[in-house]
Amino acid sequence: MSGAGSGWQAYPDAVDDHVDLPPVRPGRVVGVGAICDLRPQQADAADTQSSSVGEFVMLDDGRRVLLHQDRGFTLGRRSARAARPDADPVDEPRESVTRSVLTVVLPDDEETAEEHPWSWLADLARSRGLDVVADDLRALPYEVVLTDDVTRWLARG
Template sequence: MSDVDSGWHAHPDAADDHADLRPVNPGRVVGLGAICDIRPERLDDPDAQSFSVTEFAALDDARHVILDNARGFTIGWTSGRTRDDAVPDHVARDSIVQATLNAVLPDDDETPEAHPWAELADLARARGLKVSAEDLRGLPYDVILTDDVLCWLAKP
């Protein structure tokens, strides 16, 4: 299935799509999640901050197996603020968490599910994990903000 067929497109600042995602030792999937991290400064837009989003499967042995590392989002600000100024007033931890969740959802309204469970199951199986879309539906989904994101949010 191509990116166009699956209803999403890689973010221009995202990591190389699945380039280093090799099979792993099997394990039982006990959760899913997304890690949000700061992307390097965009020279073409100093009034914006980009974030990468990496989706993972959490295993019962505490491993996190990357399923997808080609997602991301960008937020911008105006009113004369620059990258060295405080974080824009409208940006809060909850809004970054929600933007992270939005980044892992399909880009179109044609997908009836709230999350692309079948696609995640396919990605997990490609990594060597034995799991179905139905197995994933009932698992917890966590959003992890890296220390860099938390520091960025804490700017005075």
């Protein structure tokens, strides 16, 4: 059944994980991480903010090569502080967002043998033209990057 004319449309917070990312100029992979950015705010959700999360590899020339951006989560400004009301007003929400990022990049399937989807990430990196295997990624430092928009949103909280 076609969606044309049926009134069907994608859920506004849906993430399209079927984007084919183009190959990149080769380089040596020296790091891996996740990046968190803000999604457009819904008019009826003034106290919450949805975020998109993707993972990338860092190359020795400083380039970050996005592997996927198909994850995300929603937080309330106050929910991040509720756990520790005595915490620093900026640091605690930042730690909460970082924990959420690290949680959403984990495998959804509890039967997965890997604690992190290293094999899948290596496959994605190879599809972008990079020569890397899961064991290489597993041994690298993992960084969580919050965009400037996320940092500004946290500061307004």
